Amino acid sequence: MPDEPTLGEVVRRLEAVHQDLKEDFRDVAGRLDGKVSIERYQYEKEAAAERERLLTERVRAIEEARAKEQEEKQRAEQQLADRRAADRRLIFSALIAPVLMLLLTLYLTSRGAGA
Secondary structure (H helix, E strand, O other), X not given: OOOOOOHHHHHHHHHHHHHHHHHHHHHHHHHHHHOOOHHHHHHHXXXXXXXXXXXXXXXXXXXXXXXXXXXXXXXXXXXXHHHHHHHHHHHHHHHHHHHHHHHHHHHHHHHOOOO
8 A cells, every 4th residue: 555645645735735725816816906897997998088088179179279369360460451451542542642643733734734
């Protein structure tokens, strides 16, 4: 019977196996503690999607505000250009045209066309 283990060896081997199992269970428990539950994962995923949606809305609002500001700036520049053109017409009709008419009248008078 030398091939068969003694009762003491069996007990020692069982204790070693028992100790190994305890360590393995501790490792597994540690790994499971590091895992995230599916509910928490879904919650975090939804929260990230909500943050992304809010950020997208904010960026869109900023872009729309910039576009509106650009349109207002172009409109103001166009109004300024229109006002300058109107001012030029006014200056011509109010100042230059009467002076030209006076000069023409004086020229024609000096040539004898008015008498």
